[in-house]
Amino acid sequence: MTPKLSIIIPSYNEKENIEAGALGQISRYLGKAPFTWEVIISDDGSTDGSRDLAEDFVKKHTDFRLIKNTHAGKAAAINTGVKAAKGEIILFTDMDQSTPIGEVEKLLPFYDQGYDVVFGSRGKARKNFSPIRQITSWGFRTFRQLFLLGHVVDTQCGFKSFKSKVAKELFPKLSVLREKATGWSVSAFDVELLFLAEKKSCRLKEVDVVWSQQDISTGKGNKLVKESIDMLKQIITIKINDLKGLYRF
Numbered sequence: 001m002t003p004k005l006s007i008i009i010p011s012y013n014e015k016e017n018i019e020a021g022a023l024g025q026i027s028r029y030l031g032k033a034p035f036t037w038e039v040i041i042s043d044d045g046s047t048d049g050s051r052d053l054a055e056d057f058v059k060k061h062t063d064f065r066l067i068k069n070t071h072a073g074k075a076a077a078i079n080t081g082v083k084a085a086k087g088e089i090i091l092f093t094d095m096d097q098s099t100p101i102g103e104v105e106k107l108l109p110f111y112d113q114g115y116d117v118v119f120g121s122r123g124k125a126r127k128n129f130s131p132i133r134q135i136t137s138w139g140f141r142t143f144r145q146l147f148l149l150g151h152v153v154d155t156q157c158g159f160k161s162f163k164s165k166v167a168k169e170l171f172p173k174l175s176v177l178r179e180k181a182t183g184w185s186v187s188a189f190d191v192e193l194l195f196l197a198e199k200k201s202c203r204l205k206e207v208d209v210v211w212s213q214q215d216i217s218t219g220k221g222n223k224l225v226k227e228s229i230d231m232l233k234q235i236i237t238i239k240i241n242d243l244k245g246l247y248r249f
Contacts, residue, residue, distance in 0.1 A: 004035040005104065006087030006164070010077040011054060012044040014095040018053045026101045027061055035108070039064045042081040045071030072177075075189040079171040090167045094158040103209040107161050116166045116202035117194070120159030120209035136228045143232055144188075147239045148195050152206055155191045159209055162197075170196045175241060176234075187227075188234035195238060199247045 007026070014022070023041075030037050041058065043051045043066060051068060058064040067080050078092050089111060091104055099120055107118040141153070149155060162170070171177075173196055176189045197204055241247060 001036065003038045003087040004089065005037045005108070006081075006085035006090045007037060007039045007101070007104075008078055008081035008085065008090065008092040009039065009041045009095050010044060010074050010081070010092065011041055011046060011050060011095050012071070012074065012077070013046050013048040013050060015046075015048040015050040015053060017096045018050055018057070022095050022097050023054070023057050023061075023064070025097055027064070029101050030063070034105075037063065038085070038087060040067060040081040040084055041065065042067045042069060042077040044069055044074065044077040073187070075171075075174055075176045075187065079174070079177060082167050082171045085164065085167075088164055089161055090164050091161040092158070098213060099157065099159040099209050099211050103159065104161070106207050106209060110205045110207070111163065114203060115205045116163050117197045118161050118205045118207060119194070120157045120211070121154040121206045122157050122211040123153060123208055136225075140228060140231060144191060144235050147235055148191060149198065152194060152204075154206070155188075155194055157209065157211065158190075159211075160190070160193075166197065166200070166202055170200070173247070175237070175246075188231045188238070191235060192238050195242070196247060199242075200249045 007030075009023075009026075011018075026039065030039070039061075041054045041064060043054060051066075054066050058066045065084070067084060069077055069080055081092070082090055089108065091107070093099065093101060093104075103120060107120065110118045140156075144155065145152075170193060174189055174192055176187055176192065194204065
């Protein structure tokens, strides 16, 4: 039977989050969920032992699957999961559960209203952000809205869902998939993904969700300033690609 929801969890060096019970938290909620589901953990070539922890978990939870990838970045890990997903709707969510999996119940009803892409939003406030992250977040949002998706408040919340057919068409078109990944990094692939959906004339719905900083992993590094600059460059690249006519359907 085709599940209603495929949940994709990209994983790169998530040892601490898995040991803290993130997968168990997801499993407990889904055990009582009012819809059918599958979970795909898409490991992005982790080097901290988290792949082995995930493998041990899926052996005991048959509705969870693990895909083992070579390191290619978060977008590539999600794309691999999208290819393998069997559900009518595909959701990707972060391992740390900064947005709890139960928030998906706020997203799903909008598919009955004809939406193609329904994604979580943290709003403009980031209560748990440090002052420097508050500033960089505001700067990125302001810059991005000048060029792309001016009506969208939050493109970066890691809690996004798509009709299966839409996700399987959009992800392969991401330009970031053609880039070589070196370690963990934050990128603007979410922006490109939503922009592609808009270019495809999809109906998009942004929904406020619960969010709090939960990530306790230590294997990703902290490159806030560099990542912020790189993301601004990516926004410009997406705009240039659009002007070149590279986002045609």
